[in-house]
Amino acid sequence: MGAKRIIVIGGSAAGPKAASKARRMDENAEITIFQKASDLSMASCGYPYYVGGFFDDRSQLLCSPAGVVRDAKFFWNAKKINTKVLTEVTRIDRKQKKVEFTDLTTGKTGRAAYDKLVIATGSNARKPPVPGVELEGITTLQSLSDADYLRKIKDEGVIKKAVVIGGGLIGIETLEALHLAGIHITLIELLPQLLTFLDKHMARLVEKYVQTKVNVILQNGVASFLGENGVLKAVKLQDGTEIPCDLAVVAIGVTPNNKLAKEAGLAIGETGGILVDEYMQTTDPDIYAIGDCVEIPHLITHKPVHAPFGDLANLQGRVAGENLISGNVVKFPGTIQTGICKLFDYGVGSTGLSEQNALKLGYTDIETVVNASLDKPGFMNGNLLITKLIADKRSGKILGAQVIGAGDVSKQVAIWAMAIKGQFRVDDMVNADLPYAPPFSLAIDHSIATAHIMQNKLKGLFKDISAEQLKDKLKNKEPMLLLDVRNPNEFEEVRLGIGERLIPLGQLRNRLGEMPEDKTREIIAWCKISLRGYEAALILQANGYTNVKVLEGGIAAWPWSREK
Amino acid sequence: MGAKRIIVIGGSAAGPKAASKARRMDENAEITIFQKASDLSMASCGYPYYVGGFFDDRSQLLCSPAGVVRDAKFFWNAKKINTKVLTEVTRIDRKQKKVEFTDLTTGKTGRAAYDKLVIATGSNARKPPVPGVELEGITTLQSLSDADYLRKIKDEGVIKKAVVIGGGLIGIETLEALHLAGIHITLIELLPQLLTFLDKHMARLVEKYVQTKVNVILQNGVASFLGENGVLKAVKLQDGTEIPCDLAVVAIGVTPNNKLAKEAGLAIGETGGILVDEYMQTTDPDIYAIGDCVEIPHLITHKPVHAPFGDLANLQGRVAGENLISGNVVKFPGTIQTGICKLFDYGVGSTGLSEQNALKLGYTDIETVVNASLDKPGFMNGNLLITKLIADKRSGKILGAQVIGAGDVSKQVAIWAMAIKGQFRVDDMVNADLPYAPPFSLAIDHSIATAHIMQNKLKGLFKDISAEQLKDKLKNKEPMLLLDVRNPNEFEEVRLGIGERLIPLGQLRNRLGEMPEDKTREIIAWCKISLRGYEAALILQANGYTNVKVLEGGIAAWPWSREK
Missing domain, CATH: 3.50.50.60 (FAD/NAD(P)-binding domain)
Structure with a gap:
């Protein structure tokens, strides 16, 4: 048998990764990448930063870590990989194991034979089907x-x-x-x-x-x-x-580009992504599919999802590249849909299930908490982080986390992604041993403190109320005592302004006389981040008040305007 | 029975945490902290940054997150906790369940009774026993x-x-x-x-x-x-x-301050730390000990260690504070000795076992790799990270990681700490789903790429050599071919200068004729970070060279001077 012939359709992220890994596994294979666009290995996640002017040299989007543009010459010299750019694959002939292609410059067509084929055709950007969508601009x-x-x-x-x-x-x-x-x-x-x-x-x-x-x-x-x-x-x-x-x-949004696969009779999944198994193999054993054109399992729900993330595309490319040479030896397990984006000075990230998604998927027995705190001590100029954590009530298993703020969001999301991947329960997280020094974190890391709050809530030590629930209660004019327990100077600076009373935590024990006579009356307590709000609730509960709630995330997590 | 009387010896980190948690669990307990120094709840890990001028307001070292100095008044008003500063506990009378103390200002002595006692006496800084150690300065x-x-x-x-x-x-x-x-x-x-x-x-x-x-x-x-x-x-x-x-x-270094415990007849462990169980309970069921004065189990080796870290002290305080009120309900599992420090523009961190420690402890069947790469893409001004990963060869279990560099060390160490805590094998890490966007990481995160290298090495795809081993070989003048596979312009800029030959990776396949005739001759290949060095090794191996090694971490991880 001669050298293995490998064809990869798609030259952006997943395709070149699969081709490169295949080359590393087999020096003799004949590897060809077909790419419809004119460039190869584009760092497409970097486009917004090029547009925004974070850097000016466009070629950086195409460079290897050593600063060499990954063009056809690079792929041939460094990796002995053929690349055909501006060349569109128009059909996969599974019977003859050939692809048909058109050179978009000359219009010439051709056919090429494969032993193993990789489909990495990416996704198509949705456009709204409305009049004028073809206008310039x-x-x-x-x-x-x-x-x-x-x-x-x-x-x-x-x-x-x-x-x-x-x-x-x-x-x-x-x-x-x-x-x-x-x-x-x-x-x-x-x-x-x-x-x-x-x-x-x-x-x-x-x-x-x-x-x-x-x-x-x-x-x-x-x-x-x-x-x-x-x-x-x-x-x-x-x-x-x-x-x-x-x-x-x-x-x-985007939809999986499944056209070639569909026309070739490969199975397409319920999300529109090409159906693959854990080896990234399609329903044809000689064809693998990877990247934004496939669907993969969600590791928590075990349901298929379309997860068009650049990191997953690369990881899938590595798996397919090894499997098509060595037989199916490595698996791609799936995703927990970890994502992050930069938004001016903010980071916004998420991993696992949101509460909304969990409820939609039938997880009814869940618990959530919101934690707001600095990422580092105030004396090291810490920045705010707000985390929402979702856990399964009975098992305590961590289902998801969302983190936003000017603080170190990326680390927090990475920690929770690892916790979910490792199937941590809340109890596994409360004594996590994370790297601590003041330039990097609080003594009790924000993630661990979030787990502490969740543990306290799961134990029934306190009840909380979300800003939205409180807003609804205000709308319905429900009778309740609203209690801000910060210091007077903090109160002067900014407050919710929703009819709250100020009783600083340090005075609360001496001013219990100001509390409602009816000990079942609802009391809602908060501070800046609701740590003191929690302490206030405990004091009130110990004094017989039976309906005390802490406002989630305190003033820091209040999403509406505040009085100044 | 009246209110529970709780005495805490030590008012720095662990002590106040235990006292505060106890208060939150029991509004009626009588809680007293004895503190030898004049201040309370000092953020001692922040001292170097105060000295270095990162901030000027000393009181920030003593502040609550809301900016209030945690003095005796604060503890009483906000937490109903008695604090006796400048008061040294001189003896624990376990029989009578009393402590004896001396007011360091007046010299007056006294006794106080406890139902539960917490020892949080911290550690003592070692001083060298040499002449002149008492000098001013x-x-x-x-x-x-x-x-x-x-x-x-x-x-x-x-x-x-x-x-x-x-x-x-x-x-x-x-x-x-x-x-x-x-x-x-x-x-x-x-x-x-x-x-x-x-x-x-x-x-x-x-x-x-x-x-x-x-x-x-x-x-x-x-x-x-x-x-x-x-x-x-x-x-x-x-x-x-x-x-x-x-x-x-x-x-x-520091030694556990075990004096009071020892004199009271409590068991002391082999490291000099007070012996505690997973509930942070000493050999006397009415006495807990926490923080820098105790020893705790190492979660990998299961051997006791003295781990004087501020984060662990706080976590232990929380555990003891709950247990002494509620009976032993929560556990502190131990440590993987995660640590980090800032060093000008560098971060330096570690978690789990080092190779040296693992070998000392009898782990002989281990594998290590070094990975050097940017933390983010070059176009986002990424900074260098160098990670050394240690894994068990047979099980693939991750044993330890060390990370240094100007890149985001803190996140990397946190990821590995979670991996070790979650008992991840290398195979669990190679497809981790971490938050990716160019402002935060590479498409394949540095940690995942490190796992990829380890997986390749465990599979026997390549062999590597450390800079130290290479240095030894050079000293012994062993016959070998040294191969830098970078581009000529990179070579001009900086090189190891140890007699290497430059053959850019892209030319290697055409210049195999320049390789030794003896295909068993040792060849050592590298590039900037040794990704191309790895590819070069694979090309050579595929062409029959049987003794090819990649220099760990390439030029980036070369710890000696280089030619410019």
Whole structure:
């Protein structure tokens, strides 16, 4: 038998990774990558930062760690991998084990034979099916040419108003990039919240922050794009509002590009992603599929999900690259949908299940807490972190975590991702041994303190109430005592202003006489982050008050305006 | 029965934590903290940063998160906890369940009865038993008064030369603080390396960095302190060298302060720490002990260790505080000795076992790898990380990790700490789902890439050689081909200069004719970080060369000078 012939369709992230790993496993295989675009191995997650001007040298998006552009010559010389760019694979002939392709420059077609095939065709950006969507000035931020287009707009500095459609990860990253380009932005989101991987309450905190930078419109979609002479002039919303703009970036999600696979008769999963097993093998044993075009299992729910993340694409490429040479020897287990994005000075991240998703999936017996604290001591200029943790009530198993704030979000999300991957229960986390020194964390790390709060709640030591629940109670004018237990100077500086009474924690034991005579009356206590709120609740409970609640995350996690 | 009487000896970190937790569990208990020093709840890990001028307001070391100084009034008002500062407990009378104490201001003595007692007496800083140790100008950095003394020196700006004795965590932190105070430093360490929680090779990389800031002398101890009129003038070393200086900071470690416990007949462990069980209970069921005065189990070796870390002290305080109220309901499992320190622009951290320690403890069947890479993409201004990972060869279980560099060390150490706590095998780590976006990490996180290298090595895909082993081979003039596979421009910029030949990876397949005729001749390949070195090794192996090795961590991890 001669050298193994390997064809990879797709040259962005997963494809080149699979090809490179295959080469490392077999020096003699004949490996060819077909790539429809003109570039290879693009760091597509870096596009927003190129557009936003974090760096100016476009070739950095295409460089190896050693600073060499990964072009056809690089792939041949360093990796002995053939690459055919600007070449579209139009059909997979599984019977003959060949692919048909078209050279997009010359229009010539051809066929190439494979022993093993890898499909890494990525995803397609959704576009709203509304009038005017073909106007000049409307783009996505998915391809390098999209990035080039937007970077040119930044450099020219002519366009002053833009609309970003879609409040997901890409929309948020695009928004930052364009804002840094000096463009006035309106963000449109069809749903009642941004970033649906967050629970509503957490998303609202992000929204509050975003609104300090750009205009945000929720629960409103695009009805049409309005133009003159083929050029975008405004976006018309479903409620009739017209927003004048010269640029619209559409970021309403992506769908798996399953066309070739579907036409070749490979099984497609319920999410639209190509069906693969844990070896990244499709229903044809000679064909593997990886990256944004596949669906993979969620490690908690065991249900298939479409998880178009650059890191997973790379990991899947490594698995497929080894398996197609060595037989199915390594597995890709799945995802817990860990994600993060930068939003000006904030990090916003999540791993595992949100409360909303958990409830939707039938996890009814769950517990949640919100913890707000600095990431480092105040004397080391610590920044705020707000974490929402979700755990299974009976087993104590950690199901998910969301973290936002100007603090070290990335580390927190990584810690929880490891906890979920390791199937930690809350009790495993309360005495975790994490790296502590004041330049890096609090003595009790924010993640561990979050686990402490959850442990206390699971033990029934206290009850809490979310900001949203409290807002509802206020609306319904429910009789309750609202208790801010901070110091008077803190109260002067900022307060919720919802009819609360100030009794500093240090005075509470002496001022119990001011509490309601009816000991079953609801009392809601808080402080800046609700550590003192918790202590106040314990004091009141010990004195016979039976209906005391702590406001989750205190004033720090209050997502509405506050009195100053 | 009346209110439970709880006495806590020690008011720094663990003690107040236990007292506060006990209060939260029981509003009616009578709780008293005895504290020998004048302050309470000092953030002692923050002393070096106060000395170094990271912040100027000393009271921040004593503040609650809300910015209130935790003095006696605070403890009484907010927590209903009695505190007796400047009061030394001189004896524990276990029979009568009383402590005897002396008011250090008035000299008056007294007795107080307890139902439950907590010993949180901390540790004592070691001092070298040499002549002159009582001279003025010699200090430790253990107490707040030490910090005050050193901060005064910084503010006065008179002292220009200091010696720091001890290259452990505290020595390193002190060194940074004094350097920032504009003082010229010489660091003395008795052992052949700094930071013994690191393996020698990793420590040498730190040493190389430290030497760009201060003078480092290894394998030399203090013979005596020389003075004039009772004031320090020089440090005399064991080899006779005299180092003129006006200040010497001794940081040669701490020993558990077990005096009271020992005199009371409580069992003391083999490390000198008070013996406690997983409930933090001593051999007397009415006495708990926590913090730097105890010994705790190592979670990997199951052997007792003295682990004087501020985070563990706090966690133990929480456990003891709950147990002494509720009966023994919560456990403190032990430590994996996770630690980190800041060193100018570097982070230096470790968790689990080092290779040296593992070998000492009889783990002979281990595998190690070194990975050097950026923490984030180059276009996001990523910084270097160097990780050494230690795993059990047969089970693949992760035993330890050491991380150093200007990159995000804290997150990396946290990830490995979670992996070890979760008993991850290397295979569990290779497809971890960590938060990825270019502002935060590489597409394949540095930790995951480190696991990939380990997996490849455990599979026997390649062999590597440490910088030290290579240095030895060079000394012995062993016949070998040294191969740098980077690009010519990289080679021009910096190279090892040890007789290597440059063959860029992209040319290697065409220049195999330049390889030794004897295919069993040893070939050692590297690049900047040894990713290309690995690829070169695979090419050579595929072409029949049987003795190819990759230099661990490449040029980035070479701890000696390089040619420029």
